[in-house]
Amino acid sequence: MIKTATLEKFIQISKIAGVDQYILVDQKGNIAAHDIKDSERVARMILSCGQNSFAIGKTLLKYVVFSRQNQKNIFIFPVGNYYLGVVKQTNIDNFVLADNILKFLQDLLKTRS
């Protein structure tokens, strides 16, 4: 269970450059936080893809990216016992967004410990 203080810091993710929508899902598919359309269905997808990807990459998995024709690419990051799904804004490069998110998550984990 994420502490309220951590969750409050976490929802700052929506302010990161390039983040259009986001969702944080636990290992049972429960939504810890979100600002995304059709959240229940997306949560199931994020959990399924996150678990499959983790089965392949184990702890070395950094993220998964699904490229879309409309450029609003979908990212999935493993975050401890959670999976973070992010929908990218069209006006930002994949790698810039991925770097921004990874840095944000690292900082979040540092401040927790």
Place this chain on the structure above:
Amino acid sequence: MILFCEDCGAKNLLDSTRIKSGKAVFKCDSCSYMNAYFIKVAKESLLEKTDAFFKVIQSFPEIIGSFLFHKKIGVIKNNMPGILKETDLNILGKLLTKNFSACSSQYPDVNEMALIISNKNMIVKMINNNLAVIIACKIFPVSKNIMDQLNRLISNDKT
């Protein structure tokens, strides 16, 4: 390619440049009759095209390997390092194509998936609902040349 003379029936060996817009135009080596007739040129099969694509990309230093995976049949073409057994590749292919299907059921315009792992990356492109090209590479993104060839392979088969 062997074509037969319409007049004397003799065999004539021709290269593909002598066939234009599906029409073979050639002078018979045996009777000198001027042949000009339409022929059906067999379309290069997907497996042949994929095989050629795999061979080409393997020469790029960033490529670890590649394979063609069918959701129901399993691995069809394997150009991955020998350390990976076919059962490993079948599990890998299954997980990757499952991922692709799960995401595209929610977002139908998904056209590519990449798994970014610390020491390697996996790129997945679906040729159709069941068939996927999977590339393992050391860096991501791979060169534009490789992606152009991959996109050509996919789009050629979809048309």
